[in-house]
Amino acid sequence: MKLKYLMVLAMICALSVGLVACGSDDSDDSGSSSDSTSANLIESNADNEGVKLTIGSKNFTEQIVLGEIYAQGLEAAGYDVDTDLNLGSETVALQALKAGEISGYPEYVSTALTSFYDTAPEDVPGNADDAYAKVQTDVAKDGLEAFPPTPFQSANAVGLLTSKADELGVDKISDLEGKSQDLKLYGSPECRQRVDCLVGLEDNYGLDFASFTPVDIGLRYEVLDKKQADLSIVFTTDAQLGVSDEYTILDDDKGLLPAGNVVFLTDKKTVEEAGPDYRSTIEAVQSELTEKVMQELDARVDIDKETPEDVAADYLKSAGYTE
Amino acid sequence: MIPVGALGLFGDAFDFVFSGQEAATGGVQVGGPEAVFDLAVKQVEVTLLALGVAILLALPVGLILGHRGSGEFVAVTAGNAGRAIPELALIALMATAVGVGLFNLVVALAILGIPPILTNTFVGIRQVDRSSVEAAKGMGMSDREIITKVELPLAIPTIMGGVRTASINIIATATIAPLAGVLTLGDLIISRNVYGDAGVLAGAVLVALLALSLELALSGVQWALTSKGLKLQRA
Amino acid sequence: MIDFVQIAAVDDSFFKDRSDGGCIQDNNLFCPSWVVDNYDRYVDPTLQHLVLVLVAVGVGFLIAFSLAILAHRRKWLASPFLAATGVLYTIPSISFFFLLLPITGRGTTTAIIALTAFTLQIIFRNVITGLRNVPNEVTEAARGVGLTPKQMLWRVEIPLAMPEIIAGLRIATVSTVALATLAVFANGGGLGGEIIVGSNLTFKTGIIVAGSIAVIMAIVFDALILLVGRLMTPWTRAAAL
Numbered sequence: 157m158k159l160k161y162l163m164v165l166a167m168i169c170a171l172s173v174g175l176v177a178c179g180s181d182d183s184d185d186s187g188s189s190s191d192s193t194s195a196n197l198i199e200s201n202a203d204n205e206g207v208k209l210t211i212g213s214k215n216f217t218e219q220i221v222l223g224e225i226y227a228q229g230l231e232a233a234g235y236d237v238d239t240d241l242n243l244g245s246e247t248v249a250l251q252a253l254k255a256g257e258i259s260g261y262p263e264y265v266s267t268a269l270t271s272f273y274d275t276a277p278e279d280v281p282g283n284a285d286d287a288y289a290k291v292q293t294d295v296a297k298d299g300l301e302a303f304p305p306t307p308f309q310s311a312n313a314v315g316l317l318t319s320k321a322d323e324l325g326v327d328k329i330s331d332l333e334g335k336s337q338d339l340k341l342y343g344s345p346e347c348r349q350r351v352d353c354l355v356g357l358e359d360n361y362g363l364d365f366a367s368f369t370p371v372d373i374g375l376r377y378e379v380l381d382k383k384q385a386d387l388s389i390v391f392t393t394d395a396q397l398g399v400s401d402e403y404t405i406l407d408d409d410k411g412l413l414p415a416g417n418v419v420f421l422t423d424k425k426t427v428e429e430a431g432p433d434y435r436s437t438i439e440a441v442q443s444e445l446t447e448k449v450m451q452e453l454d455a456r457v458d459i460d461k462e463t464p465e466d467v468a469a470d471y472l473k474s475a476g477y478t479e
Numbered sequence: 480m481i482p483v484g485a486l487g488l489f490g491d492a493f494d495f496v497f498s499g500q501e502a503a504t505g506g507v508q509v510g511g512p513e514a515v516f517d518l519a520v521k522q523v524e525v526t527l528l529a530l531g532v533a534i535l536l537a538l539p540v541g542l543i544l545g546h547r548g549s550g551e552f553v554a555v556t557a558g559n560a561g562r563a564i565p566e567l568a569l570i571a572l573m574a575t576a577v578g579v580g581l582f583n584l585v586v587a588l589a590i591l592g593i594p595p596i597l598t599n600t601f602v603g604i605r606q607v608d609r610s611s612v613e614a615a616k617g618m619g620m621s622d623r624e625i626i627t628k629v630e631l632p633l634a635i636p637t638i639m640g641g642v643r644t645a646s647i648n649i650i651a652t653a654t655i656a657p658l659a660g661v662l663t664l665g666d667l668i669i670s671r672n673v674y675g676d677a678g679v680l681a682g683a684v685l686v687a688l689l690a691l692s693l694e695l696a697l698s699g700v701q702w703a704l705t706s707k708g709l710k711l712q713r714a
Numbered sequence: 715m716i717d718f719v720q721i722a723a724v725d726d727s728f729f730k731d732r733s734d735g736g737c738i739q740d741n742n743l744f745c746p747s748w749v750v751d752n753y754d755r756y757v758d759p760t761l762q763h764l765v766l767v768l769v770a771v772g773v774g775f776l777i778a779f780s781l782a783i784l785a786h787r788r789k790w791l792a793s794p795f796l797a798a799t800g801v802l803y804t805i806p807s808i809s810f811f812f813l814l815l816p817i818t819g820r821g822t823t824t825a826i827i828a829l830t831a832f833t834l835q836i837i838f839r840n841v842i843t844g845l846r847n848v849p850n851e852v853t854e855a856a857r858g859v860g861l862t863p864k865q866m867l868w869r870v871e872i873p874l875a876m877p878e879i880i881a882g883l884r885i886a887t888v889s890t891v892a893l894a895t896l897a898v899f900a901n902g903g904g905l906g907g908e909i910i911v912g913s914n915l916t917f918k919t920g921i922i923v924a925g926s927i928a929v930i931m932a933i934v935f936d937a938l939i940l941l942v943g944r945l946m947t948p949w950t951r952a953a954a955l
Binding site: 220242372374377399444448449455456459460474475 | 729738
Binding site for chain 2: 247342345346369370371372375378379382384
């Protein structure tokens, strides 16, 4: 009892300082502001003062965390930063960017190519550099610019309970042939229109589902838990996949759900006005985002229920970008 | 002044409903009369179901409590408490704790509809002129006859007021039903992703029209059910 | 320019061990210890919520009260006003947010306008009923004593109508607190964000906390208004409710 009390007290201390410095019960203080990383510290540049940036994001955890990371990093670099996170799906975010409501937002290369530039999923380059090059040329036509990609990639995936997968005897998407007409699929509202989602599964994989129900992205695992969905569209970087064996994803054997690294999409005008630190800060803060790290950050929000703001702050501190 | 752009947007919304559009992401048609009609039907269905359940549960209880004159605290507090329930939290909690789907949604909506009907039925019955009730008792009517032939008809205006309040709550919450996996017109509003700004506006207008129509319909029902004598009295 | 070092700066201790579960990890219905540790994330949303409610009810009261006084004088205005405020009451708030979208955009203003519109009929109806219920003998007597209509209104009718007015204010406020959770759809802040944004939508404890704050706020406002009403109308204390 007393130990618990002390821990609660300690945690209230940490919170009141404004940083999740002490972390949770289990982990010790990461103390990773070690010597090798002090070189990463973002310094506030006086040139950036007065430059106003609005960072947007799409409407699920990973996006909101990325948005916070970028926003806080840019803030540390001296910019005047506002956030407009949780905008909606990719079309809404792109619209906001083109309308000047936001300065930029993180987008997956695969989504940009398939949803904005009519690239068929099989034509999305598997090689991250090639995909980046393609995106750069495509967005340039719209007066936009894509900053270099993150180390990690993410993709849509067909997820289900491991027990269900065993029951059906499926481990790749094509295995669903002949079985899918009895299965209920749940996905995000925009999944109905996306070629790397329902449209692709129906047209390219040739699958017919018993039903498709659109639900909020945040509910993608809930519907599996509640056995309302047999299949649910999830993301390969989801924390839930790493934490337990309860869920599994089917192998995309035909390569029709392409993976994409994240690139920060912004417009040329903002890039000119904001100066070189805009791009270099973004590149810096995302450089540590491997799949493992991104999944950990997603887990802190989705499973540990920390706020994206705190999670981003802790990441930046642990990696030495801020102190 | 209303920006000219706003008028253009209303025009787009009109197109959305009547001729459909290419989805924002391309490739699939959204909107159009059938799709919109389906959503509207779903909303009406869900609303009427929940309203029906709420009436079935709350009306008898309100009638009996009102007739007996007991349970005032419960009946009145129910009304106040019901008003304080944040619909969004109720729907979200239900979706995540119990599950998404039509049945759960109707239960949640009925929960929102019961308090006003219960309170108004109770108050309506209590407010019935005591002398009418006494006269009925004197004539040898049974409790059930008194309730159905004397108290209920006289309390109709108040009771219907409760039903109308309940229906406003229910139809408003049915608009956010997509959060619970049941697609109603609210989907046009909530899934801005898919339907675009034109769809959102179309959804908003249609929901408003639907709510007003329901209100009108219930007013009509109230008028039809109110006895002539009462109508003359109130005029 | 920043010259960053691209090495694994995040070490192994960054990754938490989640193998032993726990209340939050299992997303149990309610985790009290979490609430104790994390209540401060609800502070800002609660304050935003308060502002939404206070402004909406405040403005709503001013408008509805004025309309009711007008309709009390010119009886023919009562029906149209009732109908107009009735329309605003019937239209679901979320619909209203998006009807206003082309005009006022997304933001707190839009949310407040919609919330205010909802309160109008409740307050209008109660004020006008309260004024109408003032017994004729009292108004006659007042006229007999020589009070001008304006004096009569402010010194006699309104004070006597207070119980109804207070009742209407209570109903309007409680309803607005509940409704303000929807302001998140108009990008207007409030507690709704803690209910549906991102992974909050599946976070049972979080939803319960946010919902409970709203309910408690409603109860507190209700009690406060009731108290103020009682203080302002000492002559009604003998009467019930």
